[in-house]
Amino acid sequence: MKKMKILLPVMLFLVLISCKNNDFIIDSKPSGKDSIWHTFKIENEDIRVLEVNSKYFLSDDVILTKDQFNYLSYYNAEKKPKSLIMTDFAKLWPNGKIYYTINNNVSANLSANINSAINWLSTNTPLTFAVKSSSNSNFVKFNSSTGNNSLIGMTGGEQLINLTSDASVSTAIHEILHACGIHHEMGRNDRDNYVTINTSNIYSNKMHNFNKVGVLASVDVGIFDSRSIMMYPSKTSDASFAKNINQNIITANNSNIVISPNSYPTTTDLLGINMLYGNEKPYLDYTVTYNKIFEDGLSGSYENEVICTFTFYADKAKTIPYIKQYPVPVVIENYSEQIINRVPDIERTYKQSILIPAGQNSFSTYGKDYIDREWGDIYFLEKSGSRPIYPSTHYR
Ligand SMILES: [Zn+2]
Known part of the structure; x- marks a missing residue:
């Protein structure tokens, strides 16, 4: 079975903060x-x-x-x-x-x-x-x-x-x-x-x-x-x-x-x-870049490194950077679409918990995708991306 998949690093951040005593x-x-x-x-x-x-x-x-x-x-x-x-x-x-x-x-x-x-x-x-x-x-x-x-x-x-x-x-x-x-x-x-x-x-x-x-x-x-x-x-x-x-x-x-x-x-x-x-609702923008790191000349299959850069904004127009002095947990839904012989076949989604780092509104995750091409079939990446899921901070 030939398949294309995107593997983004799954980061599960769970949060306990600190506590005290008088x-x-x-x-x-x-x-x-x-x-x-x-x-x-x-x-x-x-x-x-x-x-x-x-x-x-x-x-x-x-x-x-x-x-x-x-x-x-x-x-x-x-x-x-x-x-x-x-x-x-x-x-x-x-x-x-x-x-x-x-x-x-x-x-x-x-x-x-x-x-x-x-x-x-x-x-x-x-x-x-x-x-x-x-x-x-x-x-x-x-x-x-x-x-x-x-x-x-x-x-x-x-x-x-x-x-x-x-x-x-x-x-x-x-x-x-x-x-x-x-x-x-x-x-x-x-x-x-x-x-x-x-x-x-x-x-x-x-x-x-x-x-x-x-x-x-x-x-x-x-x-x-x-x-x-x-x-x-x-x-x-x-x-x-x-x-x-x-x-x-x-x-x-x-x-x-x-x-x-x-x-x-x-x-x-x-x-x-x-x-x-906090019921934070930042707006997400993202870019995905692919760099070929492996290619099998015989089958035409290849492997990309995938760098997904997430950038968060405070406003819907995405003009105001969303920067907090504390890490903000959000849930990202990653989706990918498998194309077989240029016909969309399966859309996969999975949820991923991530933290927007304190003092930053942008960060990158690293992953790989695999694209198999064998006789008679063409599998390639048509689209992939992410969208935030709200409420953002109540995912536990
Ligand atoms: Zn105590």
């Missing part, structure tokens, strides 16, 4: 006689998970579902491609809409703080919130508890955000952002360039708070932000966390940098949230 957040203190430590080797980084009573703590305040835990196990054992694990690891809320309910054990005070957090995020981010109705099966339930913690991403069904009775608006925002799929800032891949984790001052059973969860993602958004609401503070007052609470648990490599989580999401936090949930 003093008051490092307090869920998972403990218990039945606790088990699991260590997974992912991208040469140790990811520690504490299992307590069938709950899986990726950090003190981030709980994994059994499925997510199993992904780590499977990745650890099988060396699955990173993109694959990320695809399913933390799911986004469709269209950035989060349905919620507030448990009746929540005090009026805490309820007011939760509502302030929701209002702030509704005003300043693409996220929207609505009180759950009976038809909403996936929702967050705010619950008054002895610790502050959340699952990571939308897990499906009811998922708790636990908050202590004195939890602040900041803490509520922090935990909501976990539920939106956002990780701790000090979990970024590049954090060692900016900070030093003072492991000698941290109890070993707290080291999972410094998991480099960035290895589960492809992108760190913006530069490392020591003021991120998802960053842990340099010191903690929690004596079960730091051996000496007067000494740092995290020290900035540059003494001019202050490690102090902001009470509200910073500009770089907002970039990250926008990257995950």
Whole structure:
């Protein structure tokens, strides 16, 4: 069977950004006689998970579902491609809409703080919130508890955000952002360039708070932000966390940098949230160039290298370059048409997730096409190309 196909590199970028902790957040203190430590080797980084009573703590305040835990196990054992694990690891809320309910054990005070957090995020981010109705099966339930913690991403069904009775608006925002799929800032891949984790001052059973969860993602958004609401503070007052609470648990490599989580999401936090949930609609232009790299004189078959250059614009007329300071995920639909004896035969399409790089509106991908010509048939490339699919950022 003779065929022509275009192979463009498939890039699956899944996105986890970073996350943080205020003093008051490092307090869920998972403990218990039945606790088990699991260590997974992912991208040469140790990811520690504490299992307590069938709950899986990726950090003190981030709980994994059994499925997510199993992904780590499977990745650890099988060396699955990173993109694959990320695809399913933390799911986004469709269209950035989060349905919620507030448990009746929540005090009026805490309820007011939760509502302030929701209002702030509704005003300043693409996220929207609505009180759950009976038809909403996936929702967050705010619950008054002895610790502050959340699952990571939308897990499906009811998922708790636990908050202590004195939890602040900041803490509520922090935990909501976990539920939106956002990780701790000090979990970024590049954090060692900016900070030093003072492991000698941290109890070993707290080291999972410094998991480099960035290895589960492809992108760190913006530069490392020591003021991120998802960053842990340099010191903690929690004596079960730091051996000496007067000494740092995290020290900035540059003494001019202050490690102090902001009470509200910073500009770089907002970039990250926008990257995950912004409803960006750039316009795509593309060019495809072919360079023959192989030809079989006998059959007439040949092989091209194919360079597809994508350029994005903010306007339909394609005059204003679309440039953001954060990577914008879009889904591209690639299509190709097979021509047999000059008669269009099959049009193939497939979807490809790509990122528009931060600070750029153009980039190229490389691939190959194969054109077979044998006696009696002529197969050649008639057209190929790509178009963006919207909503652009909700492909996970
Ligand atoms: Zn956290």
